[in-house]
Amino acid sequence: MSDLQTPASSPASGAATSDAPTTATAASNASSVQATGGRTLLPRNTLLRHLLVLVLCAVGAVILLESTDLGFNAQIGYVAFYAIAAGGLTLLTGLNGQISLGHGALMAVGAYTTALLLDVEEPLPLVVIFLAAIALTSLVGAVVGVAAARLHGPYLAGATLALAVGLPGLALYFRDFLGGEQGLTVSSPDRPDWFVEGIRTLSGNSASGVKWIAYIAVACLLVTYFLLANLMRSRIGRTWRAVRDQEVAAELSGINLGTWRVLAFLVSAAAAGLAGAVLALVVRLTAPTAFTIVLSLSLLTAIVIGGLGSLLGALIGSALLVFLPRALRDAGESLDMDAAQAAEISYVVYGVILVLVMLFAPAGLVGSIRLAWMKQRARRAGARTRG
Amino acid sequence: MTGISVTFGGIKALTDVSLTVEPGQVHGLIGPNGAGKTTMFNVACGLVRNSEGTITWRGQELRRLRPAQLAGLGIARTLQGVGLFPGLTVLENVMVGAHKHARAGFFSALFAIPTSDRDDARLRERAMTALAELDAADYAGRYPGSLPYPVQKRVALARALVAEPELLLLDEPASGLSEDEMHELGTLIGHLSGRMSVLLVEHHMDLVMRVCDQITVLDSGKQIAAGTPQQVQNDPAVTEAYLGDAVDDTTDVSELAGTDGGTHRG
Numbered sequence: 001m002s003d004l005q006t007p008a009s010s011p012a013s014g015a016a017t018s019d020a021p022t023t024a025t026a027a028s029n030a031s032s033v034q035a036t037g038g039r040t041l042l043p044r045n046t047l048l049r050h051l052l053v054l055v056l057c058a059v060g061a062v063i064l065l066e067s068t069d070l071g072f073n074a075q076i077g078y079v080a081f082y083a084i085a086a087g088g089l090t091l092l093t094g095l096n097g098q099i100s101l102g103h104g105a106l107m108a109v110g111a112y113t114t115a116l117l118l119d120v121e122e123p124l125p126l127v128v129i130f131l132a133a134i135a136l137t138s139l140v141g142a143v144v145g146v147a148a149a150r151l152h153g154p155y156l157a158g159a160t161l162a163l164a165v166g167l168p169g170l171a172l173y174f175r176d177f178l179g180g181e182q183g184l185t186v187s188s189p190d191r192p193d194w195f196v197e198g199i200r201t202l203s204g205n206s207a208s209g210v211k212w213i214a215y216i217a218v219a220c221l222l223v224t225y226f227l228l229a230n231l232m233r234s235r236i237g238r239t240w241r242a243v244r245d246q247e248v249a250a251e252l253s254g255i256n257l258g259t260w261r262v263l264a265f266l267v268s269a270a271a272a273g274l275a276g277a278v279l280a281l282v283v284r285l286t287a288p289t290a291f292t293i294v295l296s297l298s299l300l301t302a303i304v305i306g307g308l309g310s311l312l313g314a315l316i317g318s319a320l321l322v323f324l325p326r327a328l329r330d331a332g333e334s335l336d337m338d339a340a341q342a343a344e345i346s347y348v349v350y351g352v353i354l355v356l357v358m359l360f361a362p363a364g365l366v367g368s369i370r371l372a373w374m375k376q377r378a379r380r381a382g383a384r385t386r387g
Numbered sequence: 388m389t390g391i392s393v394t395f396g397g398i399k400a401l402t403d404v405s406l407t408v409e410p411g412q413v414h415g416l417i418g419p420n421g422a423g424k425t426t427m428f429n430v431a432c433g434l435v436r437n438s439e440g441t442i443t444w445r446g447q448e449l450r451r452l453r454p455a456q457l458a459g460l461g462i463a464r465t466l467q468g469v470g471l472f473p474g475l476t477v478l479e480n481v482m483v484g485a486h487k488h489a490r491a492g493f494f495s496a497l498f499a500i501p502t503s504d505r506d507d508a509r510l511r512e513r514a515m516t517a518l519a520e521l522d523a524a525d526y527a528g529r530y531p532g533s534l535p536y537p538v539q540k541r542v543a544l545a546r547a548l549v550a551e552p553e554l555l556l557l558d559e560p561a562s563g564l565s566e567d568e569m570h571e572l573g574t575l576i577g578h579l580s581g582r583m584s585v586l587l588v589e590h591h592m593d594l595v596m597r598v599c600d601q602i603t604v605l606d607s608g609k610q611i612a613a614g615t616p617q618q619v620q621n622d623p624a625v626t627e628a629y630l631g632d633a634v635d636d637t638t639d640v641s642e643l644a645g646t647d648g649g650t651h652r653g
Binding site: 045046047050227230233234235236238239241242244245246248249250251252253254255256257263 | 432434454455457458459464466470471472474479480482483484487489496498499501503504506507510546550
């Protein structure tokens with residue numbers, strides 16, 4: 001777990017000063033965190049800083065993948081696609097203040113695109129397929145975003161809910177093409193020779209198909225978080241937050257609210273599309289039952305638990321989503337419950353844990369830690385001025 | 388702005404009001420509560436549509452003006468209350484005000500191309516200059532919610548100034564300020580008038596009389612006087628509006644339309 005958390009820790013903490021959640025504002029009463037500067041060993045240049053973190057995270061991810069068994073590798077794949085989608089959603093909801101219950105459906109667009117494009121004699125290169133999945137999902141996202149830009153709060157939730165409910169239904173309607181309830185089986189892409197060779201020299205492990213897909217998933221996650229962190233740190237992220245906080249003032253500053261909302265939705269949808277593509281590879285099946293409202297709600301849960309507007313939070317939330325129910329089930333079985341009982345009780349405990357987190361850390365895990373850190377700093381700064 | 392009228396659901400909030408802000412001058416807009424000052428202001432910003440009359444800026448008529456276009460036209464405004472972005476630091480708040488000066492686009496930000504960094508550094512510098520001018524540079528890294536009200540007002544003003552507008556619309560800048568702070572504000576507005584035109588809505592008579600070159604007085608949505616501070620002060624209609632029983636409940640409709648962005652009235 002601790003290795004797992006390293007991937008986006010620094011992009012997120014790099015953005016820490018800029019993406020303080022709204023709740024942080026109230027609690028930061030005594031704080032004086034400099035927006036720039038401060039003691040840091042990281043380079044000031046955003047590109048260098050984020051690239052450095054990216055490389056460190058990539059190294060950490062390789063170590064993690066090579067020191068664990070294939071079963072765990074597969075679970076990392078699950079965490080990766082949840083985290084990619086949650087990262088996009090935390091940008092939309094945390095930074096821009098738009099809620100979406102339709103991200104599960106957007107993932108379906110990416111997943112079905114990937115499944116269809118892989119299901120041919122000579123499939124295109126994987127990168128091209130992923131880009132196609134992203135492009136198509138972005139297009140759908142932009143259309144939804146145009147409608148969403150005019151809606152607020154519960155109305156927006158309702159509109160995106162319609163997407164979540166309606167879109168998977170298409171698979172049933174176009175049964176011949178999209179496979180109906182059974183869905184489409186996704187053919188695994190071939191592992192390239194260099195990958196097999198590389199893994200053998202690196203760790204001596206055999207490079208199975210599962211491992212190849214886990215690597216693809218983690219690579220997608222890292223690239224996505226790199227790009228999202230870039231956006232969040234930049235003027236683009238700042239403008240999104242301004243639109244979220246105070247519409248009239250943002251508009252008077254020359255910001256076209258609609259354009260920026262649609263842009264946020266588009267970026268978020270692009271991430272969801274890639275997440276869907278990765279899901280198709282990891283799960284090897286795209287069926288309508290995988291993309292119900294439950295998936296959308298899980299993503300929202302992940303970003304809220306982790307801390308809205310934080311990529312690290314989205315990653316931690318996604319990891320909890322994957323590992324917590326499993327860990328609970330294992331714990332139940334070790335307490336002499338049979339598998340069915342353990343599975344049932346694990347959901348109850350899972351729910352209780354979620355409620356407790358929301359009670360005691362309403363700003364999410366990352367948000368609450370950040371608040372505590374800011375308070376600490378403020379106290380120290382206060383002591384210094386007094387002393 | 389000539390012959391401006393605004394109707395809300397059959398109630399006339401403004402009737403045939405005209406005013407002209409001369410370049411480099413401070414124009415005051417005053418009147419009792421509910422006289423339609425803020426409505427007039429909102430018409431100038433495109434937040435409220437006028438049912439009659441025309442708005443002319445730099446010799447061109449503005450039609451179907453949208454608030455987001457104002458900044459590009461060189462018009463900035465502050466909101467009644469403060470209207471800062473609570474989740475952004477003071478510095479970031481002011482940097483958002485410099486939005487129209489930004490050059491680097493979406494893709495340079497996405498790939499963190501150094502031009503994006505440089506562009507942001509430029510905006511940060513502009514913002515720091517504006518903050519320093521208003522004596523608020525020390526608060527750059529703080530969040531607005533943690534600052535005293537007068538400081539928040541200065542930050543809001545810095546956010547408007549950083550856009551380097553030709554016309555600055557100030558909506559009750561002195562509300563919530565102490566005598567001393569109001570005096571400082573007056574001096575500041577005096578300095579600004581050389582660089583830009585200012586349209587000022589204000590309750591505090593002494594401030595208005597001190598800084599304004601021209602004054603328009605509204606009462607119950609009608610223009611009752613206009614001229615220099617002296618002319619206005621000696622106008623019997625103005626005295627009556629302020630001292631007489633001119634404020635009646637029906638005129639409060641304009642307040643209902645006051646789009647003050649959820650902030651409280653000062």
